[in-house]
Amino acid sequence: MKNSLIQKYNVPGPRYTSYPTVPYWNEEQFSYPDWIKSLKKAFSESNSKEGISLYIHLPFCESLCTFCGCNKRITKNHNVEAPYIQALLKEWRLYCNLLDEKPIIKEIHLGGGTPTFFSTQNLEDLINGIFAYAIKAENYEFSFEGHPNNTTHAHLQKLYDLGFRRVSFGVQDYSEKVQKAIHREQAFHNVAKVTFWAREIGYTSIGHDIIFGLPFQTIENIVDTIEKTKSLQPDRLAFYSYAHVPWIKGNGQRGFKEEDIPKDQIKRLLYQVGKELLLKNGYHEIGMDHFALETDSLHKSFQNGQLHRNFMGYSSSKTQLMIGLGVSSIGDSWYSFAQNQKNLDDYYQLLEWDKLPILRGHLLTDEDLIIRKHILNLMCQFETSWNTPNSYFKEIPEILEQLQEMENDGILIIKENGIEVTDMGKAHVRNICMAFDLHLKRKTPETALFSMTV
Ligand SMILES: C[S@@+](CC[C@H](N)C(=O)[O-])C[C@H]1O[C@@H](n2cnc3c(N)ncnc32)[C@H](O)[C@@H]1O
Ligand code: SF4
Numbered sequence: 096m097k098n099s100l101i102q103k104y105n106v107p108g109p110r111y112t113s114y115p116t117v118p119y120w121n122e123e124q125f126s127y128p129d130w131i132k133s134l135k136k137a138f139s140e141s142n143s144k145e146g147i148s149l150y151i152h153l154p155f156c157e158s159l160c161t162f163c164g165c166n167k168r169i170t171k172n173h174n175v176e177a178p179y180i181q182a183l184l185k186e187w188r189l190y191c192n193l194l195d196e197k198p199i200i201k202e203i204h205l206g207g208g209t210p211t212f213f214s215t216q217n218l219e220d221l222i223n224g225i226f227a228y229a230i231k232a233e234n235y236e237f238s239f240e241g242h243p244n245n246t247t248h249a250h251l252q253k254l255y256d257l258g259f260r261r262v263s264f265g266v267q268d269y270s271e272k273v274q275k276a277i278h279r280e281q282a283f284h285n286v287a288k289v290t291f292w293a294r295e296i297g298y299t300s301i302g303h304d305i306i307f308g309l310p311f312q313t314i315e316n317i318v319d320t321i322e323k324t325k326s327l328q329p330d331r332l333a334f335y336s337y338a339h340v341p342w343i344k345g346n347g348q349r350g351f352k353e354e355d356i357p358k359d360q361i362k363r364l365l366y367q368v369g370k371e372l373l374l375k376n377g378y379h380e381i382g383m384d385h386f387a388l389e390t391d392s393l394h395k396s397f398q399n400g401q402l403h404r405n406f407m408g409y410s411s412s413k414t415q416l417m418i419g420l421g422v423s424s425i426g427d428s429w430y431s432f433a434q435n436q437k438n439l440d441d442y443y444q445l446l447e448w449d450k451l452p453i454l455r456g457h458l459l460t461d462e463d464l465i466i467r468k469h470i471l472n473l474m475c476q477f478e479t480s481w482n483t484p485n486s487y488f489k490e491i492p493e494i495l496e497q498l499q500e501m502e503n504d505g506i507l508i509i510k511e512n513g514i515e516v517t518d519m520g521k522a523h524v525r526n527i528c529m530a531f532d533l534h535l536k537r538k539t540p541e542t543a544l545f546s547m548t549v
Contacts, residue, residue, distance in 0.1 A: 480513030
């Protein structure tokens with residue numbers, strides 16, 4: 096791709112783990128009873144058919160990585176574990192009291208922060224506490240995020256015994272210089288050890304997270320990181336673009352200067368070199384930032400059109416209802432989103448008052464639901480279609496105009512009833528989704544909200 100096009104498409108843009116994106120939620124039109132109503136509706140429509148998903152946020156980390164964009168609390172004090180597990184279980188009980196039958200759980204994802212900050216006993220109490228009020232779906236899929244520096248054999252064995260078959264490890268980059276800048280010193284042998292243990296215990300999908308665009312990162316670093324990764328053969332790989340969002344993460348994203356961060360063409364080159372190496376080594380691109388071996392379930396669901404994307408990232412099937420437990424977690428009933436309090440003290444306080452700890456949310460309009468479907472299709476299948484030729488978009492000519500321009504730039508092909516992202520366009524799928532994003536079109540943000548798309 097020409098440099099001028101890379102620059103043209105390097106704009107601030109959402110990652111579309113939801114549509115509308117969180118900054119565009121209409122909080123005034125949303126209330127706590129709205130969330131309960133849509134939750135009950137989604138539950139009655141889907142629990143017995145497909146089950147529900149649970150995202151559980153475990154926010155604690157022992158040490159701050161200076162690139163990190165996640166919601167986390169840094170502490171070395173492990174006394175925080177037990178009260179947090181009790182709060183999660185109270186939140187879960189409050190939800191179960193609202194439902195008229197036992198939830199059937201299809202998916203659980205433990206995200207963070209660092210789930211492996213918690214002891215095996217506390218993780219066991221959490222999962223057993225969840226199933227005191229729920230049933231496992233027949234084809235359940237449980238996954239968790241593990242930090243290679245503190246995931247023990249006991250963690251992997253315990254979570255396996257509790258039904259977990261998928262784990263993703265944060266790798267980021269193997270270069271010492273990059274690791275120093277991001278304050279995350281992590282030897283290859285640690286990652287190799289946990290990957291080996293997980294495979295030996297019987298995990299069926301092991302993922303590694305790698306980031307391109309980190310401070311001081313060079314082409315040689317990316318090549319070396321991917322070569323080392325290849326030698327461990329993870330089943331799936333997240334190859335994330337570094338999201339530099341200092342206006343959100345303020346004092347967290349430091350330890351390096353702006354000029355140490357690769358940008359524009361240099362960042363794009365890091366991506367291209369990495370992607371080519373991954374493709375050469377048997378990985379398939381299955382969605383934005385994600386690659387998988389042919390044998391992995393994400394690849395299979397990409398091929399049969401079952402891939403889904405939500406706040407947990409990509410998953411191999413969709414449930415209509417996802418309940419988010421824990422500080423800052425987001426729930427999704429398809430008709431509505433609700434986010435929990437982001438501050439731990441507020442989260443605890445509301446639970447103490449026997450209230451669900453909701454901070455804000457959004458009720459999707461009919462228009463939101465249509466656009467959401469197109470954005471999901473693009474993110475999960477690199478294509479989308481509509482029933483009557485361009486019917487819906489006739490009323491919104493800017494969408495078609497922008498798609499036309501993108502076709503001229505070679506990043507998509509317009510068909511009679513839809514569009515298809517080209518190979519070159521896959522790196523710009525965020526930009527293509529932005530063409531459909533009517534909230535963004537109606538109100539351009541006045542301040543920085545999103546990371547750059549390249
Ligand atoms: C919650 S962390 C994974 C678990 C554990 N805390 C760890 O670091 O190993 C989830 C992943 O998000 C990704 N991530 C975090 N901050 C990011 C950023 N600013 N840009 C891109 N990816 C980021 C990293 O790849 C990280 O492994
Ligand atoms: S990258 Fe992981 S370990 Fe590091 S601060 Fe973020 S959540 Fe914590």
